[in-house]
Amino acid sequence: MDYQFKDIEKKWQQFWADNHTFKAENKTNKPKYYVLDMFPYPSGAGLHVGHPLGYIASDIFARYKRLKGFNVLHPMGYDSFGLPAEQYAIQTGQHPSVTTEDNIATYRRQLDQIGFSFDWSREVRTSSAGYYKWTQWIFMQLFNSWYNKEADKAISIADLVAHFENKGSAGINAVCDEEILSFTADEWKAFTEQEQQAELLKYRLTYLRESTVNWCAALGTVLANDEVKDGFSERGGYPVEQKKMMQWSMRITAYAQRLLEGLDTIDWPEPLKEMQRNWIGKSVGASVRFPIEQTTQNAQLTTNYIEVFTTRVDTIFGVTFVVLAPEHELVAALTTPEQKKDIEEYIAKTKKKSELDRMADTKTVSGAFTGSYVLNPLNGEKIQLWIADYVLAGYGTGAVMAVPSGDQRDYLFAKHFNLPIVPIIDIQNIETEADPTKEGTYINSDFMNGLDYKAGTAAVIAKLEEVGAGKAKVNFRMRDAVFGRQRYWGEPVPVYFKDGLPYLIDESELPLILPEIDKYLPTETGEPPLARATDWSYKPSNKPHPNPPREGGLKEQDGIYRETADPVYYEQLKDFSRDNRKNPTEAEDILWQLLRGEKTGYKIRRQHAIGQFIADFVSLKKGLIIELDGHHHKLNKEADDARTEVLNHLGFEILRFDNDEILDNPEKAINTIKRKLDELPERDKTKISGDQDEAKVSPSGGDLEGADADGSYAYELSTMPGWAGSSWYWYRYMDAQNDAEFASEEAIDYWKAVDLYIGGSEHATGHLLYSRFWNKFLKDIGKTPEEEPFKKLINQGMIQGRSNFVYRLSDEDGRGTNTFVSHGLIKDYKVSPLHVDVNIVDNEVLNLNKFKAWRPEYADAEFIMENGKYICGVEVEKMSKSKYNVVNPDDLIERYGADTLRMYEMFLGPLEQSKPWNTNGIEGVFKFLRKFWRLFHDADWNFTVSNAEPTKAELKSLHKIIQKVEQDIERFSFNTSVSSFMIAVNELTDLKCNKRAILHNMVIILEPYAPHICEELWVLLGNEAGTLSYAQYPTFNPAYLVEDEFSYPISFNGKMKTNVSLSLSLSNEEIEAAIRSHTDVLKYLDGKAPKKVIVVKGRIVNIVV
């Protein structure tokens, strides 16, 4: 039979699933190997061709390791808490768990048909209670721990309490908040419970504190730094502002040094390590205290010095002014009455500057003088105290000592405000700019004069310590990570409040189940969505948990729909409408072009907020809503029906269209709409209270301050951030069903750490850093054995989209015609480019019939072609629906099969390289698999293999590929191994080889790449089904590759001219003699004598003339 990939692939996928072929055991006598993929967030769009790239690579590696005799753990799961499902819930009322469930089903179907060897019995979902129980549990361990600098590890908070009770705060060296108290054991015991808890909170590894956060009003939540791009949220692009809020934080800074050092012990791509190093941002320097001058001291001051951090403490005698950040807490107290106006104006100006302006404008020098002075701690010199926005409140101490001779920003500042510039190094050149050099010796520097950088720095630090004005210090750029957001779809934080202080719930109460709520937005007073929960008010008692697990389904759906929106909700809704308008779907856009303005005779608005909903299109006058059901709506019919009912109540008529109806025949839809509009009477507006556009909006921004103070609720309302669940999931795979522990000790001890982790570099400073942090913590508390969780990491490159264009001819008035010009001819015509679906273009040649069928208005399209073909234009862009360049793996599998897709994705280029997707070469891989299939079959497609002894040439081909593929897999060069397979099969085809001895081994080594076809052939060869995955990998035997002769390339002055075949047994002298007298060589020498002959045995001969 011909190669029937569809039947074969279906058959074996079923077989693997039925027989649990890839189930990993937690204990065997085989060596273990753990291959991990970054688990996906199951988005509504499903997989595109770029997603599986890394999964295919890891699958090849996992299968290869199995064949090499390893017990392989290769699991998959879903990072299923997150914003998109929640956004969708807000807009539609659909419960995020339902959306998530649907999306996971799609992912699973798509993953299954690619033939991955995942052990699905270990699947995890971060949003399932059985999983987040342990995320909450880890949170509790962090809450119960503090970081002991002495031991350089996390220790139980109980030990800290014991120490306080015995010795007070003396002798504790902890990573903790700045403003800890000093007390004796007796004083500690005299503290109230509340005072003790407040003090302990300053030490805990997860703690509450007021911090400046990135608040995104549109999303109603706090975002992590890596979720904010240029002052806008990464997801959705909404504006983000800085805001103070009580927030859960994780003391990741306690681990800064270990996170930095650990990088040297792991096999990760250098750029990725570099990103983490920069993110951690270690700088070694000193902190120095500048006493505040007597005359400017006043009663409001809480200290009598300004502390700065510097990496160039050696330049202290070059300090000519000190600068505070405008937000520095001492600014007000240090401003003299004469300068008050200046300073206040400057601060006001700075505040107004948006994040964006500040970034765009790094050149303008600005600042203001406080009127106060500080003293140089080493020579008592009087120094002006300024404020300026180039000093950041969030880094170091929010104050710098300015050395204009050595720092360019200080230099510009000094020039601008006419402050002194003092050179301090003899060879410094400060004519036009600062000179940060460390060469030379010091001048104008008191006791340092004549010393060099190294000696000078040591001397200054010694002196500062002697006078108590400073000490050596290491500073990190990394901040503690915010660990909470005011959202619904995440892990509830297992904490309740007493007297305004957090306490853990009892461990036996875990999991603390996410409660049901009626809608997914902050409350009117700005509290997080969890405040809406009516069946959830956690009380720390022995009563049964008040929040039993949800039974699923949409039973309470009706409750979601109210006829009027509350003002906060409505304001949010309008934000979403705005965003929706910017990103219309294809069908929406087509319809909008036909409806916009008053083309129908009535004013139509699109993406307009009504009640609790956003209508796709609406005529407010006639009360007609036009809804377009995209793909996702189909999953959602119940919810849509319910909202139709509510809208009817409000006096609206609803027309619903399928996406395809619009795409296929927009004219028909328009006619239906027009008829309806004419038919309908004017809407009865009394049914809805007030016009929605004029709804009063509460000014609340969702501030949480004091939320617990009035006792209105006693439980934590924020949920954990997206990175919580993904910071430990690789341990759950080791023992996914365990209900007593996050994973058993035996399982963790067996699998230890991930041997190979494959995923994108976009997680460099998020997931990959937080995971290392939690891993170190889990090790500290004795739960896991390894300091680093991911031994080796490979970044797969991003797959970009590759768009195709057609060129529509314009008429004299510049309007588009229905004629299209081929790409090579566009310079001769007036045309406008239009995206065309890449799936109807083959090697840049447009399929004319498919194009005519693509859109009804192109049915009569005419073409100006070149050489009888219509050639499309090409551009590399992001893969996106609106650019019609999304290539879906489903379509390719339908046409070529999973084995071809797997091999083609690898053949595309080096795994780590980003590249545009291009389907052009896929035929070549498909042909290769057919050719491979044909080796086992005769001309009539009958399975025929010979038991004859293989020839020397056949064995050579085989062993060449065995060696090559092994080398390639070990260095993750999958593209070259695919090429080698093609070479091997081409050679064996030329040799007409159908020997069992050869083909048996070929099937084994190809299995990781193309498992389905190999399983089929394996059984045809007479082996037992299912044994291939664990077959004996063939051993490379170099004896088969030994040659007696080598065809030496002969080059003259490095230019290759000819070849001479010689025996490999000859010595260098014999080779040289043979070459010198060879007729071909003599011909090239043309009578001249060679100056020198270089012989590299088995490689090359070079003749210098």
Added chain:
RNA sequence: GCUCAGAUGGUGGAACUGGUAGACACGCAGGACUUAAAAUCCUGUUCCCGUAAACGGAGUGCGGGUUCGAUUCCCGCUCUGAGUACCA
């Protein structure tokens, strides 16, 4: 600005420690089979000169250098992509 990665035919890419540049595949051109198309197979395909072959010349972003020999190592530059950004 800083840090990192990269630049090779019409295209994706190969050349692993300095040793025959362009493997493998796509595309293209020509041919076989066929009434025809598809499929399949064969041949050619870096560029320039040349009808073709032989032969010759140029050639791995640009300019230099080291070397018998450089896509590979060194110096300087250009461009592209990614990360980061007043970090004291």
